[in-house]
Structures are given as structure tokens and as C-alpha cells.
Amino acid sequence: MTNKESEQPMKKDSGKIFLEELSKSPLTVTILAILTGLLLGGLLVAITTEEAYAAFSSSPWEAIKIGANAAWKTYQALFTGSVGNPAKIVAAFQGGDAEEIRRAINPFFESLVASTPYIFAGLAVALGFRVGLFNIGAEGQIFIGATTTVIAAIFLKGLPAIIHVPISLLAGFIGGGLWGFIPGWLKAQTGGHEVINTIMMNYIAFRLSEFLLRGPLKDPDGYTPVSADIQDSAKLFRFFENPIRFHIGFFIALFFAFLVYWLLFKTTWGFTLRTVGSNPRAAKYAGMSIMKSTVIAMFLSGGLAGLAGANEVLGVNHNLAVAFSSGYGFDAIALALLGKSNPLGVVLAAIMFGFLRNGAIQMQLTAGIPIDIISVLQAAILAFIAAPAIIRTMYRLKEPDMDLDAVTLRGWGGN
Amino acid sequence: MATATNNFEYISPTRRRVMGILFLSLGILLWIMFGRGIGGEALTTFRLTPGGSAQELPDWVFSSQNMLNMLSVLSIAMGGYQLARGFGKRTTLMLGLAAAMFIFGFLSWATSGGTLNLAGLFRSALVKAVPLTIGALSGVLCERSGVVNIAIEGMMLTGAFVGAFVGSVTNIWIGLFAAVLSGGLLAWILAVLSIKYKTDQIIAGTVINIFATGITSFLSAKFLQRYQHLNDPGRFPTIEVPVLSKIPFIGPIMFQHNMFVYALYIFLIVLTVGLYYTRWGLRTRSVGEHPKAADTLGINVFRTRYISVILGGMMAGFGGAYFTLGSVGRFDEVMTAGRGFIGLAAMIFGNWNPIGSFGAGLLFGFFDALAAKIAILRVPIPSEIMLMFPYIATMVALAGVVGRGQMPAADGQPYEKE
Numbered sequence: 037m038t039n040k041e042s043e044q045p046m047k048k049d050s051g052k053i054f055l056e057e058l059s060k061s062p063l064t065v066t067i068l069a070i071l072t073g074l075l076l077g078g079l080l081v082a083i084t085t086e087e088a089y090a091a092f093s094s095s096p097w098e099a100i101k102i103g104a105n106a107a108w109k110t111y112q113a114l115f116t117g118s119v120g121n122p123a124k125i126v127a128a129f130q131g132g133d134a135e136e137i138r139r140a141i142n143p144f145f146e147s148l149v150a151s152t153p154y155i156f157a158g159l160a161v162a163l164g165f166r167v168g169l170f171n172i173g174a175e176g177q178i179f180i181g182a183t184t185t186v187i188a189a190i191f192l193k194g195l196p197a198i199i200h201v202p203i204s205l206l207a208g209f210i211g212g213g214l215w216g217f218i219p220g221w222l223k224a225q226t227g228g229h230e231v232i233n234t235i236m237m238n239y240i241a242f243r244l245s246e247f248l249l250r251g252p253l254k255d256p257d258g259y260t261p262v263s264a265d266i267q268d269s270a271k272l273f274r275f276f277e278n279p280i281r282f283h284i285g286f287f288i289a290l291f292f293a294f295l296v297y298w299l300l301f302k303t304t305w306g307f308t309l310r311t312v313g314s315n316p317r318a319a320k321y322a323g324m325s326i327m328k329s330t331v332i333a334m335f336l337s338g339g340l341a342g343l344a345g346a347n348e349v350l351g352v353n354h355n356l357a358v359a360f361s362s363g364y365g366f367d368a369i370a371l372a373l374l375g376k377s378n379p380l381g382v383v384l385a386a387i388m389f390g391f392l393r394n395g396a397i398q399m400q401l402t403a404g405i406p407i408d409i410i411s412v413l414q415a416a417i418l419a420f421i422a423a424p425a426i427i428r429t430m431y432r433l434k435e436p437d438m439d440l441d442a443v444t445l446r447g448w449g450g451n
Numbered sequence: 452m453a454t455a456t457n458n459f460e461y462i463s464p465t466r467r468r469v470m471g472i473l474f475l476s477l478g479i480l481l482w483i484m485f486g487r488g489i490g491g492e493a494l495t496t497f498r499l500t501p502g503g504s505a506q507e508l509p510d511w512v513f514s515s516q517n518m519l520n521m522l523s524v525l526s527i528a529m530g531g532y533q534l535a536r537g538f539g540k541r542t543t544l545m546l547g548l549a550a551a552m553f554i555f556g557f558l559s560w561a562t563s564g565g566t567l568n569l570a571g572l573f574r575s576a577l578v579k580a581v582p583l584t585i586g587a588l589s590g591v592l593c594e595r596s597g598v599v600n601i602a603i604e605g606m607m608l609t610g611a612f613v614g615a616f617v618g619s620v621t622n623i624w625i626g627l628f629a630a631v632l633s634g635g636l637l638a639w640i641l642a643v644l645s646i647k648y649k650t651d652q653i654i655a656g657t658v659i660n661i662f663a664t665g666i667t668s669f670l671s672a673k674f675l676q677r678y679q680h681l682n683d684p685g686r687f688p689t690i691e692v693p694v695l696s697k698i699p700f701i702g703p704i705m706f707q708h709n710m711f712v713y714a715l716y717i718f719l720i721v722l723t724v725g726l727y728y729t730r731w732g733l734r735t736r737s738v739g740e741h742p743k744a745a746d747t748l749g750i751n752v753f754r755t756r757y758i759s760v761i762l763g764g765m766m767a768g769f770g771g772a773y774f775t776l777g778s779v780g781r782f783d784e785v786m787t788a789g790r791g792f793i794g795l796a797a798m799i800f801g802n803w804n805p806i807g808s809f810g811a812g813l814l815f816g817f818f819d820a821l822a823a824k825i826a827i828l829r830v831p832i833p834s835e836i837m838l839m840f841p842y843i844a845t846m847v848a849l850a851g852v853v854g855r856g857q858m859p860a861a862d863g864q865p866y867e868k869e
Contacts (some may be wrong), residue, residue, distance in 0.1 A: 411665025
């Protein structure tokens, strides 16, 4: 931008250039996509407010006001649920009672706790995207990762935490990695598309963990299909006392985001992976092995997803229950796209999703808005990100010179 | 699951051998796993009348041991012939037969010394196959024209919701109509995203799945669960087909159902004829195989794809309505529970072909039905493991171990007009 300004200082004033660049920037599209998604969510709340319909017969204006009010209240609840109630926080700090303070700031930390598996799962999908693979099986890999973790965390006894925690995490990584490796290997060997295979592996994983939790892994003292609690030595370190569950997993996730960044952009290996993803033909002629890259990428991707499961088990739940993951794996697709498959972008998107998810729980309690509205929001945002042309037409943005961040994937048949 | 597409089917020597060994091992497995263990006197009793049917057929009682011996000998003989001479064109058919014999052997073993309602099992397999097959047909329609539809699940879920809601407010037929429309609407979104905006089709499908889960659960929690009269559409009644339902054994299994099952039969015929024997079908398939060639010949690729995808969505909406209007009679959150994805699997397993999809749907439905009965049979296989079968079978089919499926060549690739 600075270059342009110095070359033709007279023709355009800098404000105009700035606006033009802003209009072309992919980041603008991302931000507008999020805002539009939030707007649509508000609209959905407004048009499903019963009181608004009751008021509609007397005065439409009143109805619109009621609807808008409901939407406003919803987002207010979303905010206090995810960040905390500012008035309460101030009052707590003035009161000085330690537990009161913890309770007041808990929503913020709880959002970070919710973000943590999102970071891992988002990295998993993003890594796949970079190698031209669509890992739609993060959900299943999370399940398997959690299962192998819980096995390591329950049945290994007498280890100090400094060893037990890494081993349990590693178990999750390998479990999830194996679940990613199988479709990767099948793709490399037989050309079976990873999307179909990972979908199938998802359901196999659900059934498998269900079977294990009703049988061998079930808590012998319990009646429900829940595993026993993990050993204390395997639990991830928590920074505060109850009720704040914020644990070291968040920082482990950030560390892994850095690792993925480093692997992809700073090593020869990563270069190979990315070349295979963006231009398989060129990669082949350069002597890179597409098969090897596919298998490695799917293993790593599965492993990262497995860590999301491990993290939930070791940091939050301390046991394993049927269907504990509730959609992290599918949301991960949305946030990998939102973060443009870039580790930093994924972390930011994951934190946003974590705040949304945690806030939505509160929203359901206080404003009576079902938590599922978050899925609607996510779908809308995802649609706008995947088809940026919609947002560009909506806000009359300029076409970018070149879309560098477009996700490159190959179709069913073209492998 | 013979394909109507290719009349010449080349069987490679490797595949011939693999199949031969497969038949052999199925026969040996039958003998080792099931045949050996049971005593000579044990009897297997199969009931041939489904529960609640007016017809009565005598039970079928036979010696478990003899049946298993016969089946394993037959299977081994088939393997030997396949290795020596090869069944040629009929290999796939023989594979089906061998698998059927294996399953039958398993059932005979599991029921030895007891009774199993075979007709009831088949009937329940057919009922469970209905949503799977309709989902698969939706996939066939979309993918034959070259658009991947992984949003079958979402479209079915939406169809289920809309069917229940509109059906409760108006009547059941309008509910069904609205369900079909809602599926078509979602498919239109998929079509616009993937054809006009050239979004990756899998991402577009994922968007629709997430959206459908969210919006149906949201509206359901907000209205349907709170006001029961909004979630009480009733169900389509069972209709006995006049003559056909009187056929012994087959009649009660196939022709004493509600409208959805008969609709499925009609769809199967219409789609098979439509895809393979009409101009429309030829055009649709050509667009899915080689859009550029089709375009050169004056076929409007975009329009063809729009039509196919929207028809596919309407099909999925119809299949979704089955859950609320045909089966349960009310909407529950996420009630399709992955059946749309099994439908996708059935489509792949059935080689992108309507009749094949039905075969796969029946097979998957059968395992579903069997898993429900496994507790009664006291078989030492957990039902969860049984329920994994459709997924594993699909992965095996996709890997080409038993013959590679033939997916449309341009499936999943957006078409750029030059």
C-alpha cells in the first residue's frame, strides 16, 4: 500500500486507497461474514418471538420493537455468559471476597476452556486442508483419542504427573492419529475418498466407544455408560480453585498451534505437504511422494483431533461418557475455513467459537433461547466464508486481485 | 447388485482369485465358527409369519447341523469353481449369494434350539431400509449429475421437522408436500452454492447439515416441545395391497405397509427407467461423467445440475417425512441420527445406481434389524459391533477389494463454462 501511495501521490488521496484496499482485503469479508451471521441470528430470534406476533395485530411497529428487544437481550445474555457481567465483576473486586471474584470472572475463563478443544480440532481440519485433504472425521478422531486417553489415564497407576500427563496426551494423539491414518492410507493405496471414509470412521468410532463404555470401560460402581474417573496424576493442571476450570490445556493448544505453523511454514516437510495440497502435479514432478504426504497428513490431523478429546478428558470431564464431544469435530470444519487454514487464524476463530458456545449456554438459561441458534449462526458464517461472492455482492465490495487463501480440494472422482 | 450400466464386465484374474478365496473362506468359516459347535439334534425354528399378520404359514423347522453343513459345502464348492473356472459375469451375483448363505447360516446357528421370526426380521429390515434407500436415491440423483450431496442428512432432518410441523397445523398430506418442498429448498441452496458460486461441494453440504441441525433443534425447542399440538401430525395408515399382500411369505413382508414403502418401489422403477432408458437420464448422466462433452453437444450443464440437485433434495425431504409421518408420528431433535449418512453409504455401496442402492439399503437395514434382535438371540456379538457393519462394508467397497465402484467421473467438480 505504501508503494502505491508514493508512486501516484496526486491522483488519489490516501483515504480512498485505504478504503479500496480494505474492500479488497479477505479479512474484511471474514469480519463482515461474522457480523452478518450475528445479524441473521438476531433476526431469527426476533421473528420467533411469540410476543411480537401477539402485538402485531395492534401495531406492527410495537411488534418490531419487541422482536428487536428480544434479539438485543439475547446478545446481552450471550455477552454476559461468555465474558461475564461487568457490574458483577467490579462489585466482586470491590468486595474483595476471593470466591466471589472467581465466580464473577468464571464465564471468561470457562469460554477459554470451551475454546481449547476447538483449537485442536480446528488445527486438525486446517492441516488437512493445507494438504488438500478434507478431514470430516475429526469427530470420530476426538472420540477415539478420548478413549485411548482415558485408558491410559485410568489404568496406568503410580506414575508422577509429569510423566502420566504426557503419556495420556500421547495416547490420545496416537489414538486419534490411527483413526486418521486409516482413511489416509486407504486414500493413498486405493484412492477411496477420505471424505466418505472419515464419515464412516466417525460412526464406527461412536459405536466403538459406546460398546467400550457399556462393557470393558464402564465404571464398575456405576450404572450409566460412563467410565471411572481418571487418576489424579493424569489430570491437567488447573490454575485456580473451583469453580474456575481453566487448565493448562489452553496453553498446550496454543503451543500446538505454533508447532503446526512451524511445521507447515518453516520446515521442508511442511513445504512438501503444502505443495502436495496446492499443486499435486507439480509436487509429483518435483519428486515428492503424494502417498506419503497423504498418510502423514491424515495421521497428524487425526492426532490433533485426538488431542482435543484427550484435552476434554484430562482437563475438564475427568472421565469419558457416551457422546461427550457434541459436535466439536463438525464445528472444526467451520472454524478451519474461518481461520483460512492458518494456525493463527484458527486460534482466533476457535476462541470466538468458544465464547459463542459458552455464552450460548448462559443465553439458554437466562433468555430462554435454545443453544442451537449457535449452529445456525455458524452455518451462516460458514456459508459466507465459503462463498465470499455473496458477501461481496451484499456490501458491494471489490473483487480481490487474487484469492490466495481459497481452499483447494479435489472432488470425489478426481483423485 | 448387478449394474445395468455396463453390459460387458471384465473380471481381472486377481479379482477372480480374490473372490474364489473369499467364497472358500466363507464356507470354512461357516463350518469352523458355527457348524462344529452344535450337537446333531439341535433344531432351528423359523417363523414365517410376521407378528400381527392374518395369514398363517407353518413354522419352518430343520436340523441346524445339516443346514450348516450343506451351506458350508455349497460355499466351498462355489469357491472351488470360481478358482478353477470363474463365474465370469455372474461373479458379483455369486458374491451376493455367498454372503446371503453366510448370513443365513449365522441365523440358523444363532437360533438353534430356539425360534426366530424370520418373516418379522425381513419385514423390519425392509422398513428400516426405506429411509436409507430414499436417502441413497437422493444421492444418486445429485451425484449422477456431478454434484456431491453430503447434505442428505440435513435435508432429511429438515423434511422430518417440516413434515411434522406443517402436518400438525394442516393435514398430513400438506405436511408431506411441505417436507418435500423444504428438502428442495435446501437443495436449491446447495445448488446455488456449488454451481453458481463454485463453492467446494463438501463444504456447501456441511453448511447445510450444520444449518439444518441448528434450525430444526432451535425451532423444536422453542415451539414443538412446548406446544404438543404443533407436534402431532399423525401417521400415514397401513394399506394392504389387494392381491399382492395375499402372496404367502412375501405378501406380509412387502405389501402390508404404509404409503412410504410403496412410494419407494415406485421411485426405484421410475428412477431406473428414467436414468437408463430416457433422454433425460442420458443427459443427466453425461453431465455427471463429462460435462464439457455434454456442453459441446448442446446440453445445458448448469440447468441439468440444478434440476437433478433440486429433485434429489425433494427426494431427501420425502425420506425425512418418513421419520415423522411414516414412523414415529412426532418430531424429536436430531431424530435422523446419521441415517442420511448411511444413505450416502448405501449409495456408494450400491454403485451410484438405484437398484444397487436398494440392495445396499436392504443389507444395512437387515443388520439394523438384526442388531435389535440380537439380545433375544443371545448371540455373543454386541449389537454395537453389529451396527458398525454398514460403515465397514462401505469402506471395503470403496477400497475396491471386491470390485471397484464406478462413480460418475465428474462427481464433485464444479463446471466452468469456457
